[in-house]
Amino acid sequence: MSQLIVALDFPSQRDALALVDELGDPAGYYKVGLELYTSEGPGIVRALKGRGKKVFLDLKLLDIPNTVHRAVRAAAELGADLVTVHAQGGTGMLQAAVDAAGRDIRVVAVTLLTSLTAVEVEEVWNRSLDSMLDEVLRLATLSVEAGADGVVASPLEARALRRALGPDPMVVTPGIRLPGADRHDQARVAAPDEAVRAGASHLVVGRAVTAARSPSEALRSIRASMDTAMKVDR
Numbered sequence: 001m002s003q004l005i006v007a008l009d010f011p012s013q014r015d016a017l018a019l020v021d022e023l024g025d026p027a028g029y030y031k032v033g034l035e036l037y038t039s040e041g042p043g044i045v046r047a048l049k050g051r052g053k054k055v056f057l058d059l060k061l062l063d064i065p066n067t068v069h070r071a072v073r074a075a076a077e078l079g080a081d082l083v084t085v086h087a088q089g090g091t092g093m094l095q096a097a098v099d100a101a102g103r104d105i106r107v108v109a110v111t112l113l114t115s116l117t118a119v120e121v122e123e124v125w126n127r128s129l130d131s132m133l134d135e136v137l138r139l140a141t142l143s144v145e146a147g148a149d150g151v152v153a154s155p156l157e158a159r160a161l162r163r164a165l166g167p168d169p170m171v172v173t174p175g176i177r178l179p180g181a182d183r184h185d186q187a188r189v190a191a192p193d194e195a196v197r198a199g200a201s202h203l204v205v206g207r208a209v210t211a212a213r214s215p216s217e218a219l220r221s222i223r224a225s226m227d228t229a230m231k232v233d234r
C-alpha cells in the first residue's frame with residue numbers, strides 16, 4: 001500500500017510544526033529537507049518524533065564513503081526513518097550508507113532530480129542521452145545492487161522502475177500534483193492516483209498541501225485520489 005509523505009519545506013521549526021499540528025493524525029509521515037534541517041538542525045527531527053511522526057530526512061548525501069557512512073549513522077541515531085543519498089556517489093558510497101544504516105534506518109538513492117530536464121542532464125554529463133528513463137533505470141539498478149532499500153525518481157518513471165526492480169524496493173516519488181495545479185519548479189510530475197497505479201510506494205507532497213488555502217482539505221483530496229487507485233488495483 002502506498003504511503004503519503006508531506007514535505008515540510010519551511011524556513012523555521014515554528015512554521016513547520018504549526019502545519020503538523022494543523023494536519024493532525026491524518027498525516028503521519030513528514031519530509032525534512034535541506035532548508036529546514038539547515039535552519040533548525042536535528043531538533044526538528046526530535047520534535048517530529050516526539051509527536052509520534054515518521055521522518056524522511058531528505059539530505060541527498062553525496063560525499064566520500066566514510067563521510068556518508070558517518071552521516072547516515074548520525075541520522076539513524078537521531079531517529080529518522082528514511083534518508084536519501086545520491087546514486088551518483090557510486091557503489092562504494094552507496095554500500096557505506098547501507099552498512100551504516102543497518103536495521104535502524106532505510107536508505108533510498110536519488111536518481112535524477114524531478115526538476116531536471118533531458119537538456120540539463122546532458123549539459124551536466126556532457127553527453128547525449130538516449131532517454132531520461134534509461135538514465136534513471138541505470139542509476140536505480142546500480143543503487144539497488146549496492147544494497148539501497150529503494151530509489152527516488154519522478155512518478156513518470158515509477159512504472160518502469162517497478163518492472164525493473166521488482167516488488168520489494170521502495171520507489172519514492174516527489175513531483176505529485178493534483179490535476180490543474182501549478183507545477184512550481186518540477187519538470188516531471190503526475191497526479192496521486194497516477195503515481196499509485198504506476199507502482200510508487202511513497203508519494204512526497206509538498207506545496208500541493210503546504211501552500212493550499214486549506215492544507216487539511218488538500219490532504220484529504222490527495223488521499224482520496226490515492227485510495228481510488230489502490231481500490232482499483234485490488
